[in-house]
Amino acid sequence: MKVAEPAAVAVAYNEIKSRAESRWRELANGDKPVIMVGTATCGRAAGALQVLKTLRNEVKKHNLDCPVVEVGCMGHCHAEPIVMIKKPGYPFISYGYVNPVVAERLVKEFLLGDDPCLESVLGALEENDLVPSLADFPRAVYEKKIILQNCGQIDPTDIDHYVARDGYAALARVLQMPPDDDVINEVKKSGLRGRGGAGFPAGQKWHACRSTPPGPRYIICNGDEGDPGAFMDRAILESDPHSVIEGMIIAGYAIGASYGYIYVRAEYPLAVARLEIALRQARKLNLLGKNILGSGFSFHIRLFQGSGAFVCGEATALAASIEGKPGTPRPKPPRMTTEGLFGRPTVVNNVKTLAFVPPIIRNGAAWFTSIGTKDSPGTAVFALAGKIANTGLVEVPMGTTLRQVIFDVGGGIPKGKKFKAVQIGGPSGGCLPESALDLPIDFDSLQDAGAMMGSGGMVVLDEDDCMVEIARYFLEFTQRESCGKCTFCRLGTKQMLAILDDITLGQGKEGDIDTLLQLAEDVKLGSLCGLGKTAPNPVLTTLRYFKDEYEAHITEGRCPALMCRELIAYYILPDKCERSCDACVGTCTVEAITPNKKRIKVIDQEKCVKCNTCLVACPPQYNAVIKLSPPSEVPAAK
Amino acid sequence: MKTVSLTIDGRKIIAEEGTKLLWVALDNGIYIPNLCAIRSSPEPAAACRLCFVEVAGKEAPVTACTETVAEGMVVNTRGKKALRLARSAFELLMASHPVDCAGCPANRSCELQKISGHLKVKLKTKRLRTLLRELPIDDSHPLFTYDPNKCVLCGRCLWVCRQQLGIGVLGFAHRGFQRVVTTFADEPLGQSRCQECGDCIAVCPTGALSFKDSAKPAARAVKI
Numbered sequence: 001m002k003v004a005e006p007a008a009v010a011v012a013y014n015e016i017k018s019r020a021e022s023r024w025r026e027l028a029n030g031d032k033p034v035i036m037v038g039t040a041t042c043g044r045a046a047g048a049l050q051v052l053k054t055l056r057n058e059v060k061k062h063n064l065d066c067p068v069v070e071v072g073c074m075g076h077c078h079a080e081p082i083v084m085i086k087k088p089g090y091p092f093i094s095y096g097y098v099n100p101v102v103a104e105r106l107v108k109e110f111l112l113g114d115d116p117c118l119e120s121v122l123g124a125l126e127e128n129d130l131v132p133s134l135a136d137f138p139r140a141v142y143e144k145k146i147i148l149q150n151c152g153q154i155d156p157t158d159i160d161h162y163v164a165r166d167g168y169a170a171l172a173r174v175l176q177m178p179p180d181d182d183v184i185n186e187v188k189k190s191g192l193r194g195r196g197g198a199g200f201p202a203g204q205k206w207h208a209c210r211s212t213p214p215g216p217r218y219i220i221c222n223g224d225e226g227d228p229g230a231f232m233d234r235a236i237l238e239s240d241p242h243s244v245i246e247g248m249i250i251a252g253y254a255i256g257a258s259y260g261y262i263y264v265r266a267e268y269p270l271a272v273a274r275l276e277i278a279l280r281q282a283r284k285l286n287l288l289g290k291n292i293l294g295s296g297f298s299f300h301i302r303l304f305q306g307s308g309a310f311v312c313g314e315a316t317a318l319a320a321s322i323e324g325k326p327g328t329p330r331p332k333p334p335r336m337t338t339e340g341l342f343g344r345p346t347v348v349n350n351v352k353t354l355a356f357v358p359p360i361i362r363n364g365a366a367w368f369t370s371i372g373t374k375d376s377p378g379t380a381v382f383a384l385a386g387k388i389a390n391t392g393l394v395e396v397p398m399g400t401t402l403r404q405v406i407f408d409v410g411g412g413i414p415k416g417k418k419f420k421a422v423q424i425g426g427p428s429g430g431c432l433p434e435s436a437l438d439l440p441i442d443f444d445s446l447q448d449a450g451a452m453m454g455s456g457g458m459v460v461l462d463e464d465d466c467m468v469e470i471a472r473y474f475l476e477f478t479q480r481e482s483c484g485k486c487t488f489c490r491l492g493t494k495q496m497l498a499i500l501d502d503i504t505l506g507q508g509k510e511g512d513i514d515t516l517l518q519l520a521e522d523v524k525l526g527s528l529c530g531l532g533k534t535a536p537n538p539v540l541t542t543l544r545y546f547k548d549e550y551e552a553h554i555t556e557g558r559c560p561a562l563m564c565r566e567l568i569a570y571y572i573l574p575d576k577c578e579r580s581c582d583a584c585v586g587t588c589t590v591e592a593i594t595p596n597k598k599r600i601k602v603i604d605q606e607k608c609v610k611c612n613t614c615l616v617a618c619p620p621q622y623n624a625v626i627k628l629s630p631p632s633e634v635p636a637a638k
Numbered sequence: 639m640k641t642v643s644l645t646i647d648g649r650k651i652i653a654e655e656g657t658k659l660l661w662v663a664l665d666n667g668i669y670i671p672n673l674c675a676i677r678s679s680p681e682p683a684a685a686c687r688l689c690f691v692e693v694a695g696k697e698a699p700v701t702a703c704t705e706t707v708a709e710g711m712v713v714n715t716r717g718k719k720a721l722r723l724a725r726s727a728f729e730l731l732m733a734s735h736p737v738d739c740a741g742c743p744a745n746r747s748c749e750l751q752k753i754s755g756h757l758k759v760k761l762k763t764k765r766l767r768t769l770l771r772e773l774p775i776d777d778s779h780p781l782f783t784y785d786p787n788k789c790v791l792c793g794r795c796l797w798v799c800r801q802q803l804g805i806g807v808l809g810f811a812h813r814g815f816q817r818v819v820t821t822f823a824d825e826p827l828g829q830s831r832c833q834e835c836g837d838c839i840a841v842c843p844t845g846a847l848s849f850k851d852s853a854k855p856a857a858r859a860v861k862i
Binding site: 309326330331479480481482483484485486487488490491492494495498499515518519522525526527528 | 681682683684685686687688690698699701704722723726727730731733734765766767769791810812813814815816817
């Protein structure tokens, strides 16, 4: 590698930067209004594309000079589609739950008229006297955005937006450093730990790879996010792809690699499309490719689309998949850093890990270690899902407690229900009960509690969730996603699932809990790869914290959460049932409900298929339909 | 040749540096149950999870097929933790293996019977549920039969067919519990490119691949 020419790099970067800044100023600080629409997958699922179309049509119809820009995910996924409007004379306002009708009004009333449509406001993006700002929300107290900083704020398909917000500044700085250990030392000092789940120190991994004999090395960005309920990597790739690309180039420079792969699931078509655009734009500006910014350093990135195997998120299986072989893991060692892709030293980093690299280089390791805890510096990104008021993406400093994330940031449990457990770390993680809520979130404390940080999925469960069923659900996932190579994962998870199936169907036997526990321990210890080793975690943690629920299923035939269909029965309370109401009779799918002589409705338990329709249909002022478990609780008909 | 000295089950053994523990033990007459290990393969599959042993200084049991011998290594092949894992893995295999030894051509040459004896685990497990796959038996070839239900997915037949003979009639297909050894597009073996060398039958540790008209020879008649 040619020695870098610091001056030339700085000149080349400044040229790109000043052009980007002038374009950004024109858009953001000009005197014309700007509309931004969040069109990441979460927004699209809620109908953002129709909103976008309506807004564009309206703007065109009224001949407004107002750019309509697509941006990524702001993290308030529960309020999608989100539209942000900056109109001169007004604060930067975001609107939630926008539909085409609201969109039309926003143009007519706000842009053409002077009514900021306060009834649709989500919050302002800056302090002002007109509308409460998002920074005043309870969640803002805890949130600290580092890698989500640009998400929802910039057009991910426009590299200038990223550059204008200090994008590629870290790369330019790194390229002016000598290609020795400086960059790695900075990352090491920052204490950055891998965000894929295991929390291995990134600097150490880079160092191990760099210390190998000279020859081709690779860097792989692991975007094979497959946990049910997790969408952090997707959101970042869709909303701020350049941050990941920049992190990768820096990593490449640090470890002496000239090729990198971004491994993304093919099920993330929008992420793939936006990455392709981002790569093209980076190449065009010579931020990627041969002789980057005249530094003499060349780096190329290829996009590889995985075919949707969960196990391909495991580094060795991922490498095998890129090589064109079946995506099955191999035993380690040799580690990836010594023998990885095509048998060459390879660093595999998660999307989020790489996205942390540019801010660390820009602000220094000391800044990064000042955030979070001593052993887990920085922030953690979580995808909040399940029984929580504000589903969405949050970024909080490590060390924040689970309670703060769920109740303050996430807004607690909806419908006044009671919190039961939080499933953290996806199918490899565990279910933690209320007593664990005050645990600080970091890599080590969660592990001690039996869960793991995982890549950031957080599914909140309330009193209506049966823990046996939850364990069964996650195990069914890992069992289905097992590659089948090793005995414990292929057959062990299948056996465990068979036991859990039986328990939830009311066919559990005495001794099942013991067998389940033994198998779970053996699968955890004996499996070949990380998927198998962590697959029993949901079972182990639910057995540890909610063993009474398992026992109730087996010994009493009772599902305490009234969730397992075979163990419950529907019953209409005669005192509450209204004589003149027939709501349940009409909706019952199998004609199992008939009025008795007093016109009180009675369910024929033989006919009932437990479809839940009557419970939904019974008007709230009566609430006469209830679930009972075990089914023998239903009083005999008189 | 550089050598290392180690202790297995109390016996001092001199072994070639870089060799995997499993082969050193087997070559010295110390049996460690194994199915998927292939000596000529550059890297172990480590799939069957039967060869667990305990190495002094390591908290968790390790698979002997992946563990390289080291100077001064002290190995216990009958440690409690290791045996628990090996037994558990074997029980799992047997819970999904139709046990009909009397009617099986591999009876008495079957490695599962041997491992059962060594680990002192019954062939029919009581602890686990019987989970059979009930796949169709491929009877199409004039010389041999393939019963995928009896297959333990060790991969030996694939190895001889592909790596040693360069034919590659057999391969793994599907994932998880559905994983199976089969031909391309599930073509019947009788219509496949099989050249009837019979090596796959010789290396098969169970009755999954067996000759139609003669008893099955002991596995490993062909060196792999």
